Amino acid sequence: MWSNLLRFRGAFAIVALAVLSLTLAFDGTLAFYIHPRYNIFTISMGIIAVGLAVVASVFYRGEDHPPTGKHQHRQSTRTIEKFSALLVTGFVVLAILLPPTTLSSFTATNRAFNEGALNTEMQAPTGLSREAFALLTVRDWASLISQNQDPAFYRGKTVNAVGTVSASDERDVFLLTRFVVTCCAVDAQPVSISVFLPGWQEDFAVDDWVLVGGGFQSAGLLGLSEGLAVVPTEIGKTEVPREPYLF
Numbered sequence: 001m002w003s004n005l006l007r008f009r010g011a012f013a014i015v016a017l018a019v020l021s022l023t024l025a026f027d028g029t030l031a032f033y034i035h036p037r038y039n040i041f042t043i044s045m046g047i048i049a050v051g052l053a054v055v056a057s058v059f060y061r062g063e064d065h066p067p068t069g070k071h072q073h074r075q076s077t078r079t080i081e082k083f084s085a086l087l088v089t090g091f092v093v094l095a096i097l098l099p100p101t102t103l104s105s106f107t108a109t110n111r112a113f114n115e116g117a118l119n120t121e122m123q124a125p126t127g128l129s130r131e132a133f134a135l136l137t138v139r140d141w142a143s144l145i146s147q148n149q150d151p152a153f154y155r156g157k158t159v160n161a162v163g164t165v166s167a168s169d170e171r172d173v174f175l176l177t178r179f180v181v182t183c184c185a186v187d188a189q190p191v192s193i194s195v196f197l198p199g200w201q202e203d204f205a206v207d208d209w210v211l212v213g214g215g216f217q218s219a220g221l222l223g224l225s226e227g228l229a230v231v232p233t234e235i236g237k238t239e240v241p242r243e244p245y246l247f
Contacts, residue, residue: 108190134160154216194229
């Protein structure tokens, strides 16, 4: 079995990752890692990879006796092959055992908030109903705030947004955070809006998914340094969305 693993270690890794991708697609968690527009491509490539691996294993013909002069070279590469096989096996086992999860606040704090992920083409909407404003996402609100911080503009406009809890520099404020993905989780950029909730640490933990309803107020009226913050009229934990990232 060990010799077979050494011989087919590359194919084994490809098949294992292909099967893992297909499993994530079946569970509906593939969106935790890639943009949904790549789902069909990923599923198709996974099926093709499994099929080609099966064909290769059926028709593979190895050398029973290495040609003269190559036996010593084969022995010298045996250690490298074993090491690479262990790496492949360890990576595959780790990928299988770790549960699917979204990016966390640790990733957000190591990437700049609201830089490169805002919708700079979004114009401040006028004439929209309160219900229409309630459909805006964290990214939409963050994009508007980057263009207009006049508290009067946000008066009477309802926030109804979902995101994760991230700590901020203000004790009474947490950041309602989402990641914006262009291709996959590797290029994800965090966007956030401030939520003013004294004592939030008693009810929520960092990385909890929450639904926040309320309205914006000037930070100066709340005793904060600058900007705008949501003062929630209702807030509670919620399930991870089927598509946790914004696109």
